[in-house]
Amino acid sequence: MTMKQVLNLLAAAAVLTGVMAAPQVSAAPLPTNAALPAAKPCSTTWEVTGRTVAVRRPAWNDGPVATPSSPVHHYLHRGDRVTSCTVAIARTKSGPAYRKCGKGGNLWRIVPGGQVPQTCLKRVR
Template sequence: MIRRLTMTAAMTAAVLSGSLLPTTAEAGAPTAASAHAPAAAPCTSKWRAVQRVAVRHPGPYDGRVVTMNSPVHHYLKRGEVVRSCIVAIARTQSGPAYRACGKDGNLWRVVSGGQVPQTCLKRA
């Protein structure tokens, strides 16, 4: 038992002195120059409106995801192309969150000015 304590004390002293710690190159850790995450790529996902559709923004009681009763910010014309890389999911206890453009759904695409039902957009 005395030997174990002596060995543990010796190893602790070596670790504290830095002789047993691997260097950053040995450990595979990133160097100081690459410590920051790379910049995010700009949004390149384009969507085309299949018909005239309202772009809604959350009202005071809606939270982060809009509803069909949320205020309208502006309208997208049929064929208008918008960029959207973010989806908001509307959770409901019974059935879909909306019926728009002839389909039921619960996904809202976040576009400039608000959110649009995904059923009203098509990949461009």
């Protein structure tokens, strides 16, 4: 018998013997806070600063983060704008995970179609 099962049995025995009261369930709906704003869709825009930048998709054996040798999905060109609110972090034992657009880095921006090195992008808004 696992520890979780033992704890469940003890809790059930405590409720049955009256040592602990059973939790009261209310039919009333939970209060909501009308002052909280609704979640906004992603609106962070990035502009491509590199000449031609590959949008890469991680291969089945790469893991969740792209590598410089991951398959290319399509290309972006200087001046193109993409929307991205999520970043993937490439962990390495030492040094940057990639060297693109004249800089080394380990952050990959997740854009439609795949991932792009953040060093090749500039935040617009």
